[in-house]
Amino acid sequence: MLEISGLRKSFDGFVATSDVSLSVARGEIAAVIGPNGAGKSTLFNLITGHIRPDVGTVHLEGRDITGAAPHAICRMGMGRSFQRANIFPKLSVFENVQAALIAHRRAATDLWSASRDIFRAETHQLLASLGLGPQAEVTGGTLSYGNQKQLELGIALAGEPKILLLDEPTAGMSSVETAETIGLLQRIASERELTLLFTEHDMDVVFAIAHKIAVLHQGRIIAVGRPDEVRADPEVRRVYLGEQHA
Amino acid sequence: MTTRLPRTIPWMTIAFALALFIPIFGTRFYTSVATDVLILGLFATSLNLLLGTTGLVSFGHAAYFAIGAYVCAIAMKTFEVPFLLALPLAGLAAGAAALVFGYFCVRLTKIYFAMLTLAFAQIVWAICFKWNDVTGGEQGFNNVPYPDLAWMEVLPGLSRMRVGELYFYVTLVVVCLCLYVMRRITNSPFGRILTTIRENPERAEFVGIDVRRFELAAFVIAGLFAGLAGALFGIFNRGVFPDFGYWAKSAEVLIMVILGGMGQFFGPLVGAFTLVVLNQQITSYTEYWPLVLGLLLIVLLYAFPAGLLGTIADLVKSLRGRRNA
Numbered sequence A: 001m002l003e004i005s006g007l008r009k010s011f012d013g014f015v016a017t018s019d020v021s022l023s024v025a026r027g028e029i030a031a032v033i034g035p036n037g038a039g040k041s042t043l044f045n046l047i048t049g050h051i052r053p054d055v056g057t058v059h060l061e062g063r064d065i066t067g068a069a070p071h072a073i074c075r076m077g078m079g080r081s082f083q084r085a086n087i088f089p090k091l092s093v094f095e096n097v098q099a100a101l102i103a104h105r106r107a108a109t110d111l112w113s114a115s116r117d118i119f120r121a122e123t124h125q126l127l128a129s130l131g132l133g134p135q136a137e138v139t140g141g142t143l144s145y146g147n148q149k150q151l152e153l154g155i156a157l158a159g160e161p162k163i164l165l166l167d168e169p170t171a172g173m174s175s176v177e178t179a180e181t182i183g184l185l186q187r188i189a190s191e192r193e194l195t196l197l198f199t200e201h202d203m204d205v206v207f208a209i210a211h212k213i214a215v216l217h218q219g220r221i222i223a224v225g226r227p228d229e230v231r232a233d234p235e236v237r238r239v240y241l242g243e244q245h246a
Numbered sequence B: 001m002t003t004r005l006p007r008t009i010p011w012m013t014i015a016f017a018l019a020l021f022i023p024i025f026g027t028r029f030y031t032s033v034a035t036d037v038l039i040l041g042l043f044a045t046s047l048n049l050l051l052g053t054t055g056l057v058s059f060g061h062a063a064y065f066a067i068g069a070y071v072c073a074i075a076m077k078t079f080e081v082p083f084l085l086a087l088p089l090a091g092l093a094a095g096a097a098a099l100v101f102g103y104f105c106v107r108l109t110k111i112y113f114a115m116l117t118l119a120f121a122q123i124v125w126a127i128c129f130k131w132n133d134v135t136g137g138e139q140g141f142n143n144v145p146y147p148d149l150a151w152m153e154v155l156p157g158l159s160r161m162r163v164g165e166l167y168f169y170v171t172l173v174v175v176c177l178c179l180y181v182m183r184r185i186t187n188s189p190f191g192r193i194l195t196t197i198r199e200n201p202e203r204a205e206f207v208g209i210d211v212r213r214f215e216l217a218a219f220v221i222a223g224l225f226a227g228l229a230g231a232l233f234g235i236f237n238r239g240v241f242p243d244f245g246y247w248a249k250s251a252e253v254l255i256m257v258i259l260g261g262m263g264q265f266f267g268p269l270v271g272a273f274t275l276v277v278l279n280q281q282i283t284s285y286t287e288y289w290p291l292v293l294g295l296l297l298i299v300l301l302y303a304f305p306a307g308l309l310g311t312i313a314d315l316v317k318s319l320r321g322r323r324n325a
């Protein structure tokens, strides 16, 4: 599904990502973990076209998408959420998700219909599945941070992605919201055969749902494998897990 | 089945109907002010498609107003093209210019975008100023003919009206049609996408929107309607001058939009009305109009940051909320 090979990116001489290779199979749930500043978000931005790698390639379903524009990559079936909730703050919750549907269903070039009336049922259905139904008419930017993250997930899901990249999807959520969101993701992943690549600091979440974990440290992948393999890796314990579970 | 009363009052229809009576009951002066307000209101509304809807700040919107004005005036006077053809031609010419200039502008963001729109507008101004043979240069392009409106005199109530008054009706119809179209566009799925670009271009890009292309589309549509406004204004003014495209004109229309409220579709129209009337009133008392205008704007912007219509809309909303509570 997703094939990353030899990605390298430096910012003014500071190497944020170096020689990162990773492959994610269709339907797989993969996690990238690592301490703050390890380069997780940078890796995501390299995959989604927000920054261009210095070296290396990214393939999506066999097609080279290295350096393609984000909107083009999105159109090929990739969805993403950002680390900091990234929504349309002054639009209502309904409009946030509806806009994503308009874009995905290619209604964006319609200059004449009333946007109010389009994709209403689909939008409400998606909001309900996220638990945001009652807040449909609320202004997006006034939601709690956890709800904003859920809303952003809704925006990403509206695009019916084949692969979804989530940068710390549950950061800022209450434990209840976290459980709901994880449940939703697992359900959608199995229903739609969605491929999932996510980063997360909450190790309970990671070990609960990931089939595969890659550990990033100072821009390099130091371990990759099944959760039990990664948990047992001495190098990983030393630089990351050890310090948290001490 | 229950019949429901209309939820909102049809303000647009009422305003249109009332406006029909202006030349009948008003003096020539009022009719002329009303024509001015309508045209500048259209111009300001076209800018708001960029500013309020898409979140793009253009410092050079007057360029498209000027192009429309010159194209229509030159077509009608030099080439004797009928108004019904010259008007759309002016809109298309302005839209085409917006397509070319906009292609470069949307490649830049924020203040750099604004600066490039200004640069292109100054180029347009310089061409109008120097190209004597076609534009009349510094002296302007004078004696622009009125369209042939004699046929309108057969309409009930319009016999014996002066051409300036008949032209008010032409303006009213054209402006209302343009506003209707722009309102449809603003409320369409395309318009919704423009608001997502205003709110968060990064996110818009990652729901699959080619942000630059949509910005360019908005720029062209805004330029086209500015061109139509310019065409109407050149005839109303009986002459077209390089100043139509000068940066001061771009600033004036920007002020109208902000003053009226860029969050409301009709905000720019209210802004145009306010500025035209203030201009009339203050210039009759003092020659320091720009100074007074400046002070007034500072006060208004501090008191009503959402603009005049925006403030009223907020007030109505909070009153309704209290009543329903």
Ligand SMILES: Nc1ncnc2c1ncn2[C@@H]1O[C@H](COP(=O)(O)OP(=O)(O)OP(=O)(O)O)[C@@H](O)[C@H]1O
Binding pocket: A011, A014, A016, A034, A035, A036, A037, A038, A039, A040, A041, A042, A043, A083
């Ligand atoms: N645009 C940029 N310019 C310069 N340096 C950058 C840029 N983006 C990221 N960095 C640097 O690259 C390193 C990796 O950052 P990144 O955001 O990818 O880490 P992360 O693993 O996502 O961390 P966190 O867990 O805190 O989100 C950091 O040291 C950061 O300062």
Ligand SMILES: [Mg+2]
Binding pocket: A040, A041, A042, A083, A167
């Ligand atoms: Mg990060």
